[in-house]
Amino acid sequence: MSQQLAEVETLFLHEARSDYTVVANRDGNRVLRGRLELKETSAGPRPGKFRVIRDGEDQPRQPDEFVDLARAAGRIRISEQTAPENRTRLKEMLDGYQLEATAVRTCRRCASDGRYGPITSESAIEHNGELICRDCARRELERELSYKGEFTGAAEERLEELLYESGDLDRIVNLLQGGLDPDLTKYDEVSANVDDVSPVRTEDLDLHPDLSAHLQGRFEELLPVQSLSVRNGLLDGNDQLVVSATATGKTLVGELTGIDRALKGDGKLLFLVPLVALANQKHEDFEDRYGDLLNVSIRVGSSRVNDDGNRFDPNADVIVGTYEGIDHALRTGKDLGDIGTVVIDEVHTLKEGERGHRLDGLISRLKHYSENRMETHAGYDGTQFVYLSATVGNPEWLAEKLRATLIEYEERPVPIERHVTFADSREKADIADKLVKREFDTKSSKGYRGQTIIFTNSRRRCHEISRKLRYDSAPYHAGLDYKRRKTVERQFGNQDLSAVVTTAALAAGVDFPASQVIFDSLAMGIEWLSVQEFSQMLGRAGRPDYHDRGRVYLLVEPDGVYHNSMDRTEDEVAFTLLKGEMEDVATHYDETAAVEETLANVVVAGKKAKRLNDRMIGEVPTKHAIGKLLEWEFIDGFEPTPLGRGITRHFLAPDEAFFMLDAIRKGTDPYQIVADLELRDDEE
Template sequence: MVNIPELVQQTNGFSDYNPMQQLVLQAPWDGKNMVVASPTASGKTIIAELTGLNSILNKRKKAMYTCPLRALANEHYTDFQDKYSKQQNIRMAVATGDMDSSSKYLSQYDFVFTTYEKLNSLLVHRADWLQQLGTLIIDEVHELDSDRGPTLEMIITKLRILNPKLQIIALSATIPNSDELAAWLQAELIQSNYRPVPLKEGVHYESTIEFKDNAREKTREDDPIEAMLSNTLEKKKQALVFANTRPRAESLAKQSAAVVQKFLTIEDKKELVKIAKKIENALESPTEQCKKLSALVQNGAAFHHAGLVQTQRSLIENGFRAGAIKTISATPTLAAGVNLPSFRVIITSLHRFDFGGMVPIPIREYRQMAGRAGRPKYDSAGESIVLCKNELEASAVMEEYIRGEMEPVSSQVGREPILRMHLLGLIASRFIFDTQSMDDFFSKTLYAFQYKNTDNLFRMLRGLVKELSELGFIEGEENRFWTTKIGSRVAELYLDPLSAADLIAALKKMDLNHFGALFALVDTTEARPYLNVKTKDEALVWEELQSRWAELPITSSEAMFTDTQLVQKFQTAKFLDAWTNETPEQQLLDDFNIQPGIIRAKLQIVDWLAYSAVELAPLVGAQQHTGLLSRMRKRLSSGIKEELVLLCELRGIGRVRARRLFNSGIKTVADVKQASVENLAKIIGTAVAITVKKQLGAEIEKGAKKKIDAQLKEQKTLFDHS
């Protein structure tokens, strides 16, 4: 037997386990289910290491780590991989994408890192290796009480049925009713208030910081953000500022940059120039946002939100970790689980936009944001300050958020639209096959455990069975039902059954064209939120919509009067159409008021829907559309007209370079093969020209880049003088 506590302690180089971790080690951690409720930064990841490694090395069973964010799954995967993979001969993998696969290859790995969505999709695809799982670690388990809560609740309930011996380790900093959760999971409860780095929580108003313990500190009398930031930088510390919208995060970064630049050293500046350059060139051709961010980063400040592409986000996180970037203004994209050197967290708003207005955020979310300050790896103290307008607001925040009790985590399984999708998935994977098994299954959920009375839920489920049967996704009767072929596919594709039904109706239309097909993909729950139309443009877009009505695969003519989001859907389809017709990215951003990161996130979903449509078409007698849909997928993925599809398959060639090549007469891959590297270099730059040629099997001699660059320069000079 391997002594796991010793191995983990030595590998991490910790002198001791902390009090929370010791509580765990005194409990039957090596076999029982466990709920660990302890503050942010208290080292819960170590519990994942202990239990995961124990399962693999001592029990010869697989382990899995699951969490709500891709970024978090990746971060922990990389860290675990570095520490244990080679050293202990443990095969590790991270799986967060491809939702239409049982990912059989994963069965070769010992430790798999996933998001909740991927894990649920593995269950819907009946990945049988999940039965060999010894330990499942669920991070941020308070997410049970969120939009994705039902997915997590389904995962837990299914796995406990499928694999009764599975050890479940649930971790969270923000779960006040952890005893209830532990009782549901029949788990040992470890509760601790230990936080290795003290976190001082406070409010700022009228040039004063007031802490929870009533201590006060004066700040400068100018703008509160500037005052708080310079106060942080004077202490040679870094700050993370939270904003509730993307534009606010950007304006805060701009304001921060003016303060931060005065504190930069020569080394900082050198480093920042490098990061800024990479940020500016993260896309094929830089957009205004890239330039804006890059300029701010040169001054030591950055913004971070879903509008950025992944490379830019990582560059910022790493630049901040390395200490060159002094402050990040972020939306809650950075609120959970991450370790960053932010001595101070500044929270500018405790409201967010939801249900058409501003609503207060839960205390749980506040605690997660505050908890990003003072992380043991970087700081020996931390502060989280909420900015308030006046004393009145400050005392309310102090009472409600800072001194207030967090709301208990409660099951969200009773929400009908989500339940509809999960029910179909459960029938498809045969967890449910009649009314009895349906009631049995749902009696095991947290919902049943918390609410005791399940009458409403059971009634809703019966209604949904009827509805799914009317949609043609299941057949049979009360004492035995199963999914139809198309129903199984809809479940596997992870589609909302109502969206799938609309999509199928659209596919059955004979005369589907590119724009109509784009609209059909947009007209789904998955494609939400739709793009907004500016009030001043609304009449115009509405007029265009009416004139193009015949192109749209809408089966009910009433939609024009009943669908309140029709204009937004049309606008979203127009955006996708413009993207696939090579409208330059910057123009798209301006015309549709959208950002690169959002474009990519939208495209990913639409690609998924297009893939689903390709898969569903033959099952509903609509094979004639598969060609159109497959071509559309390619056009969507690169944002191109059809004639560029093949060129874009070359690595390094995106919509901009492909168009340049095409317009210079290089229209096919064969043309690229024939063209000289010098000629290509003139069109798409030397570095890319070399990569492309190499892909096509050409031998490129060492030092070629320098030579070609010199030639191009010479030609340019000649040209300039002629």
């Protein structure tokens, strides 16, 4: 007891039924807990019984020991939760020993548990109609979190931050139960940012008369990024890398020069996108916009199955295609005629696994095609390349590698609020329904209802969510036929739908003028979204001609994963994405990628294949790849073997080719081979 007396900094007294809790603290830690009963004497209230609690047992002590403890304390505090008459009794008792005490506001839960928990108006947390301290509130929050699943440190820190900012534990618990208090769900706001760029008037552009008239009929001035591009040589044929946020007008940059050159007889326009759905949409846009001036065709990857061309006319003035569709034409020796302009949309695809190296190879093969045609066709001046992206972390480096002028414009036309709320997979659709309804019931200052894009990770989930939304909505994914997708696009554009529910794979360029984006999932298939993909998708929220602001909601499942190969959980990924820096765009080559692209380059360019490899974005180990191609008999010298041509024509990786060859030699049914390949890919 003598050691404890020397260590007492604060002595705390709190009414507990028929007696008083006694707590002695030093440096914020409890050094003694006891119970005190008072007795009435002729001199007033005095200590009657004093017991120290050790290991859950009461140890009786002499009442004088309490007096010694009180005299040794640096200060004495009585909880305000102690009834006024009992506070008076305690003070009278202490007065008898010339000791003073102050009544303080404390946490009742702490006091009841034998702890000293002072609170102030700044530190108190409201819960169930009473004020508790931060420690008790945090412990209660941890209990609530344990019911919802395992939260990562980042998610817990965010919730604690919200708890202390709001001072209301009930609001945080409501948030965990799917509540949509915007003051709590709001993570941050990406401010609108409009750089001061002097606009170029459309009447001042040196364009073909037909295009000039068409353009002036649509608008009087170019948008900032378009004006920057024109001033930096777009219409002079300069290659450009244009990096600017979604909905800032990048697409027209490619159209301006491509349509102009096509109309002037300087070669056709190839407008290339990563996905069939995007190619279909862009093809229709070009048909509607320029079909009366030029012949527009489409070339997508599916045509390589039966090679019917899929409406493809290689002599068209404008060819909209997927990367794979045009690459297949090159790999199979199609004559594409004079190509005046190549627009590569979503060029940040270069950093993606399989699709990245194929785009890298395609760009090199298109440049070779242009150079080879300049050598053999008099009067052809070559191809202008325009690369478009909203999300590039290393634009200067990429522009240098592409030998293009960088046009970078960091405008955000409208502000975007970013919100985070927590829910398990069963609750997400109900929360999305509330958000969609709230948004659709609101009109912007420009008179447009709020509409929502919901991104999820599977086609099945698209239909599941759409069925649960009260207001009219529709699933939208690559599994729907072209007519159905166009119907959905038209209905959304007419504001007949409150929402579309789509897969993350279609985030790249589907033109839905939405005010709100909801992430039902932060995965694309069985892979977590990258910062680039996430930024691209959230950039769909808010259009300057329609909306005053955009809203983005992340519906995050604690401890949630979508495949057992995922090494992080959804709540962990959420805060990584929200805080993440844009990733660099680069293409990396393993042996498989190097062999596949080198073989394609040999098929297209023969002995010049090394030259094509050398100017690709990624570092291709050409010598090693050639050695493997010879070893596997995919090439003979610098000529592809029939096997090599077949592999290239069908975009097969070497291991896929060997798997199929082995199955064919065993007499396996072709349909079984396809099924086994699909199963093999799923397992991998």
